Amino acid sequence: MIIVGEKINTSRPGMGEAVEQRNRALIVRTALDQAQAGADYIDVNAGTFPKDEAVHLCWLVETVQSELDLPLCLDSPNPEALSEGMKRHNGAPMINSISLEEDRFKAVLPIVASQPCEVVALCMGRASMPTTVEDRVEVGKELVAKLMEAGISAERIYVDPLIQPVSVDVQMGIAALGAIREIMKAFPGVKTICGLSNVSYGLPERRLINRSFLALAMSYGLSAAILDPMDRRLMGTLLAVDMLLGRDEYCEKFIEAYQEGRIVEA
C-alpha cells in the first residue's frame, strides 16, 4: 500500500494558521511525524487561501522538503499553484489532480507532462458526479487514454474513483469498490487511489466506517490511499489487511509496527 499523508491541509484545524503565520516548526513536525508513521508521500494543500494559494503551496513545498527527503503530493485544482509548486519541488512530485473538466485538463496536462511526476486522475464527469461503476470506468478510461496519448506512462497514473457517501445512497460504497476492481483490471500498470472520509459523511462512528472501507478497498485492489498515517487504529487495519492478503512476509511489518507502538487494537 502506498500511503499519502493528508495532514498538511489548511482546511484542517490549526493548519491554516500555521501556514499564514509561517510556523515552520509545526509544518515540519507534522511532515516528519507522518513520515515516521509510514507515509510514502506528504500531501500539501493550501486550498483555503484561493488568492494566495500558489505562494502558500510553494512555501509548504520548500519548508517540508528542507527537512524531509520524501516526495510531496501537490494537492490543488489550481494550475498556477501546481505549476509553481512543481518548480520548487526536488525531484518529481505527485500532482493531485487532473480531471476531464475541459479547462482543468488543458491547464494541468502540460504541467504533468513537463516532468516524470505522478498524477491523480479524478473520475469526475464533465457535467456530473459519477454514480455507477460503469460511469467511473468510462471516465477513467477516457482519462487514462488521454494521459497516455500525451506521453504519461500507465505507471505514473493513479485513478481516483471518487468516493461518495453511503448515507446519500447505500450503493455508493460498492460502486466505488467495483470501480477500483474494474480499473485495475482494465488498465494494466495503472494504480488506484482514494481518500476515505467521504464514504462516511453524515453517519456516526465515521472512523470505524472509514477503516472498514479501507479494508474493503484494499481487498478490491486499491494501490494507494490518502489518509492520516498517525491514526493508529487506521494504520493497524492497513497493516493487518496487508498481512492477511499475504503481502507481509513473516508478518514482519505488522510485528515491527506493533513493537514500535505504531498500531493499536482497542
Added chain:
Amino acid sequence: MIIVGEKINTSRPGMGEAVEQRNRALIVRTALDQAQAGADYIDVNAGTFPKDEAVHLCWLVETVQSELDLPLCLDSPNPEALSEGMKRHNGAPMINSISLEEDRFKAVLPIVASQPCEVVALCMGRASMPTTVEDRVEVGKELVAKLMEAGISAERIYVDPLIQPVSVDVQMGIAALGAIREIMKAFPGVKTICGLSNVSYGLPERRLINRSFLALAMSYGLSAAILDPMDRRLMGTLLAVDMLLGRDEYCEKFIEAYQEGRIVEA
C-alpha cells in the same frame, strides 16, 4: 451475514464450571445476551468433557431453548453428542460439523440426513490439513457432492474453508479467502462459514487481525461467521462492512445498532 454466537463453549473462561454446576442462569443469560447482540444461532459446545459430552450438550440444548426461540449450532465432532443433542432440539439445528474423515463422515451423515437441519462441512483433508485454495476447493467439492447425493440440499450446507494462522505461513489468509470466493462460485446455493480467531494465532493485537479478516472474508463472499456478537468492535466492523457492501438499505441497521449502543468505534 449470518451470525453464530460462540460464547457457550466449555473451553471459554467460566463456561466449563457453569455447565458442570448446572448454572442455568449464566447459560441462559449468555444465550440471551448474544441473541440481543444480533446472533442468528447460538453455538453450544461441551467438548472439554469427552466422557460426559453428550449429557452436557443435551442439558445445554434444553436449557438455552427453554428461554430462547433461536436455533442452536450443535458443535462437536462426537456423533453421539450430535445425535442426542438433536433429539432434544426444538426444530432443526445447525450441525457443526461433518468432514471427509471416514469414520466421522459415516457416523454424522445419517444424523444430518434425519432432519432438515443445516450442516457445517469442514474442508479437512482425509490425511492432512489443507494449505492452498485448490486443496480446499477440492475437499469442499467432494463434501458437497457426497452431502447432496445423500439428499442434503445445497441451501443446508455451510462449507468451512478452515482458517489457518498467518503466523505459520503468511499465505494462509489469502488461501482461505480465495477458497471462500471459489466455493461460493463453484456451488450455487451453498454457503460458507468460518471462525475468525485461528487466523491471528501467535500474533499480537489478535482482535484487530480477526476484525480485519472478517471484513476481508465478507468482501470475498462469506455467508456466516462464528464469533462473539458481544464484541462491539467486531460487530461494528461487521455492520459497517455490510453497509459499505450495499446490503443495509438507508444505513438503517448500522444507525440502529449505533443508537442502541451495540457497536463502538474506538
